[in-house]
Amino acid sequence: MSGQVAVEDFEAMWASLAPIGRAGDGGYYRLAWSEADLACREWFRRQANSRGMVVDEDVNGNLWAWWGGPGPNAVVTGSHLDSVPGGGAFDGPLGVIAGFAALDRLARSYTIPPRPVAVVSFSDEEGGRFGVACAGSRLMTGQVAPEKLLRRADAGNVTMADAMRSSGLDPNRCGEDPQRVADISVFVELHIEQGRCLADVGAPVGVASAVWPHGRWRYDFEGQGDHAGTTRLADRRDPLIPLAEMILATRREAERADALATVGRVEVHPGATNAIAGRASAWLDARAPSAGTVRKVLDAVTSTATEKCHRHLVELTSAEESWSDGAEFSVPLLERIAGCVAAVLGDAPRLATGAGHDAAILAARVPTAMLFVRNPSGTSHDPRESATIEDCLSGVDALTAVIADFLEDSELSGPRL
Numbered sequence: 096m097s098g099q100v101a102v103e104d105f106e107a108m109w110a111s112l113a114p115i116g117r118a119g120d121g122g123y124y125r126l127a128w129s130e131a132d133l134a135c136r137e138w139f140r141r142q143a144n145s146r147g148m149v150v151d152e153d154v155n156g157n158l159w160a161w162w163g164g165p166g167p168n169a170v171v172t173g174s175h176l177d178s179v180p181g182g183g184a185f186d187g188p189l190g191v192i193a194g195f196a197a198l199d200r201l202a203r204s205y206t207i208p209p210r211p212v213a214v215v216s217f218s219d220e221e222g223g224r225f226g227v228a229c230a231g232s233r234l235m236t237g238q239v240a241p242e243k244l245l246r247r248a249d250a251g252n253v254t255m256a257d258a259m260r261s262s263g264l265d266p267n268r269c270g271e272d273p274q275r276v277a278d279i280s281v282f283v284e285l286h287i288e289q290g291r292c293l294a295d296v297g298a299p300v301g302v303a304s305a306v307w308p309h310g311r312w313r314y315d316f317e318g319q320g321d322h323a324g325t326t327r328l329a330d331r332r333d334p335l336i337p338l339a340e341m342i343l344a345t346r347r348e349a350e351r352a353d354a355l356a357t358v359g360r361v362e363v364h365p366g367a368t369n370a371i372a373g374r375a376s377a378w379l380d381a382r383a384p385s386a387g388t389v390r391k392v393l394d395a396v397t398s399t400a401t402e403k404c405h406r407h408l409v410e411l412t413s414a415e416e417s418w419s420d421g422a423e424f425s426v427p428l429l430e431r432i433a434g435c436v437a438a439v440l441g442d443a444p445r446l447a448t449g450a451g452h453d454a455a456i457l458a459a460r461v462p463t464a465m466l467f468v469r470n471p472s473g474t475s476h477d478p479r480e481s482a483t484i485e486d487c488l489s490g491v492d493a494l495t496a497v498i499a500d501f502l503e504d505s506e507l508s509g510p511r512l
């Protein structure tokens with residue numbers, strides 16, 4: 096590890112990653128196991144190798160850069176490099192780059208760290224291609240069965256197994272990695288805030304208190320394709336009518352339950368202007384502070400879709416594609432982290448988020464915490480997502496202080512604090 100530290104080093108890392116997977120409109124297309132994702136993986140390896148770190152890719156494709164490891168009682172930081180289609184530059188990469196930058200700073204104090212330290216980049220956090228969020232961290236922690244994931248296919252009918260195989264991984268080896276999880280003493284993820292809390296209170300860095308439960312469901316509407324100009328209204332079985340009612344119910348039920356629910360993806364077949372659709376699909380994303388509220392919204396939306404399909408003689412099938420329990424982060428741990436942040440930046444707000452993260456998956460197995468960096472746009476999953484270089488470097492300051500605190504803690508051993 097070399098002790099580079101200045102803003103130029105952060106900006107150089109940022110500039111070397113930024114062009115990968117960026118489209119003309121500034122949106123990022125780094126879907127899991129795509130060419131762009133593989134290029135991001137090569138970028139990760141170059142960053143690690145340039146620091147003399149040991150790089151290993153686990154059976155689930157998660158990438159680990161080790162300083163003084165691999166080994167037990169490890170302090171791990173990092174995030175993900177994949178994006179949603181048309182995503183922003185910061186969601187994921189900020190946590191990985193801040194991890195390398197924090198270790199650059201710590202390398203000025205240690206030739207060899209008192210305990211193994213790793214920067215991790217989890218595979219397929221967004222689920223943007225195969226529909227399941229946090230695939231790499233769920234597989235590693237045994238929170239999803241490999242066979243459930245690997246057979247999932249993308250829009251081009253490529254399965255996750257085939258995509259992983261074409262990237263050089265053996266999907267038959269995917270699955271729980273208990274030793275790797277047991278070696279983690281603490282995981283701290285830094286992430287851009289995907290909202291405006293920090294901007295509204297004027298703080299550069301915050302500490303996560305919780306990640307909301309959230310899920311994704313697919314609805315398929317099977318009607319009868321026909322001619323738009325000759326088919327009487329009374330004779331139609333138009334799948335888009337109940338689908339439209341389902342979208343309106345999504346907003347209505349979210350308002351009623353004080354939840355967040357969205358239909359952001361719709362597919363229509365054949366999608367011809369002068370034809371009544373034969374079939375259509377819609378995906379529901381629902382989130383709330385409690386799982387019960389999410390399920391209440393889901394049930395109400397499904398009930399409306401069912402009733403409207405009945406009225407329009409349309410067949411409905413629906414299925415859960417992804418479920419995340421969310422996480423209430425350990426209060427002693429988050430207060431310890433907040434103390435480290437306060438020492439370098441002043442008081443750090445604690446905030447819950449509806450955005451899913453690998454940290455919420457890890458929190459079910461190892462002591463885990465999250466830091467958020469201010470996002471003046473308040474926007475995410477969109478190219479408008481933003482953070483100033485000053486706030487990014489404040490995030491690095493905070494993460495450095497947090498990791499240093501754990502490096503000095505000889506009591507921090509085993510997977511439970």
Ligand code: HGY
Nearest residue numbers: 220221228449450451
């Ligand atoms: O969907 C999410 O909340 C996360 O960005 N994967």
Ligand code: MN
Nearest residue numbers: 186187220452
């Ligand atoms: Mn993310």
Ligand code: MN
Nearest residue numbers: 179186221476
């Ligand atoms: Mn995201």
